[in-house]
Amino acid sequence: MPDWLPEGVSALGLAVLLFTVFVSGVVYGFAGFGAALIFVPVAARVVPLEIAIAAFTVSAVSSLVTVVPKAWRDVDRAAVTWQILCACISASLGILVLRTVDVTWLKWAMVALIALTLVALVAGWRLRAAPTRVTQGVVGLLAGFCGGALGLLGPPVVIFQLAGPDGAARSRAMTLVFLTVTSVLILPLMALQGVVxxxxxxxxxxxxxxYGAGTWVGHLLFRPEFERLYRGAAYSLIALAVVLGLPVFD
Structure with a gap:
C-alpha cells in the first residue's frame, strides 16, 4: 500500500473503509443521520479507533458541498447555531477522553451508545423535552462530548430532534447541518490535541x-413520503455495524 496511508492498512482494509464510508454517506444523505454510527465501529476493525474517528471527521467536509447548502434553507438557524456552539465547547473534553482512556473501554462505550440509540429509535422512544434554548444547549453539549470521545455526534441530537414538532424534511435538515458543520469545526480541536x-x-x-458521492446519492433518493423505509434501512445497517464493532472480535 502507499506509504502515505496509516501503517498497517492493507489493500483489503482500504477497500472495506472506502465501501463502508460510501454506504454511510448514502444513509446520511437520505436519513439525515447514521453515518458515524455505521462507519466508526466497522472502521475500528481496520485501523485504530482514534484514526477511524479522525479520518471520518475529515471526510465529513465533503457534506458541506453535497447536502448542507439545500438543508440550510430548511433549518431553524438560530437553534442549530446555538447547538453547534455548545457542541464545540464540550468537544475538547471528549477528545481528551479519546486520547487518554483505554481503547477497549472506548470501543465498548461506542457499541453500547450505538445499540442504545438504535433501541430507542426502533422502539419509538423520544426525549420528551421542550425545545428551549436550555435543552438545545444541553443536547449540543452532550453531542459534542460524544463526538470528541467516540466519534458519535449524532445520538443525542437525533433522539432530541425526532421528539420535536418538526416534520421529516426539517428534522433531517437540522441533523444534517448540525452534524456536518460541527464535524468540520472540531477538526482544529482534534489537531490541537494531536488526533488529526x-x-x-x-x-x-x-x-x-x-463519502461525498454517497451523500449525494442519498440526497437524490430522499423523499419525505418514504421516511419509514429510509429509517428501516438505516436501522438495519446500524445494527450490522454494532455486531461488527463488538470488541470481542478483536
Missing part, C-alpha cells in the same frame, strides 16, 4: 470522495 495529524489527513481526504 499529517499521517491521518491523507486517508481522511481519500475518504471524502466516496
Amino acid at each position: 495529524t499529517w499521517a491521518v489527513l491523507p486517508l481522511g481526504l481519500l475518504l471524502t470522495l466516496p
Whole structure:
C-alpha cells in the first residue's frame, strides 16, 4: 500500500473503509443521520479507533458541498447555531477522553451508545423535552462530548430532534447541518490535541470522495413520503455495524 496511508492498512482494509464510508454517506444523505454510527465501529476493525474517528471527521467536509447548502434553507438557524456552539465547547473534553482512556473501554462505550440509540429509535422512544434554548444547549453539549470521545455526534441530537414538532424534511435538515458543520469545526480541536495529524489527513481526504458521492446519492433518493423505509434501512445497517464493532472480535 502507499506509504502515505496509516501503517498497517492493507489493500483489503482500504477497500472495506472506502465501501463502508460510501454506504454511510448514502444513509446520511437520505436519513439525515447514521453515518458515524455505521462507519466508526466497522472502521475500528481496520485501523485504530482514534484514526477511524479522525479520518471520518475529515471526510465529513465533503457534506458541506453535497447536502448542507439545500438543508440550510430548511433549518431553524438560530437553534442549530446555538447547538453547534455548545457542541464545540464540550468537544475538547471528549477528545481528551479519546486520547487518554483505554481503547477497549472506548470501543465498548461506542457499541453500547450505538445499540442504545438504535433501541430507542426502533422502539419509538423520544426525549420528551421542550425545545428551549436550555435543552438545545444541553443536547449540543452532550453531542459534542460524544463526538470528541467516540466519534458519535449524532445520538443525542437525533433522539432530541425526532421528539420535536418538526416534520421529516426539517428534522433531517437540522441533523444534517448540525452534524456536518460541527464535524468540520472540531477538526482544529482534534489537531490541537494531536488526533488529526499529517499521517491521518491523507486517508481522511481519500475518504471524502466516496463519502461525498454517497451523500449525494442519498440526497437524490430522499423523499419525505418514504421516511419509514429510509429509517428501516438505516436501522438495519446500524445494527450490522454494532455486531461488527463488538470488541470481542478483536
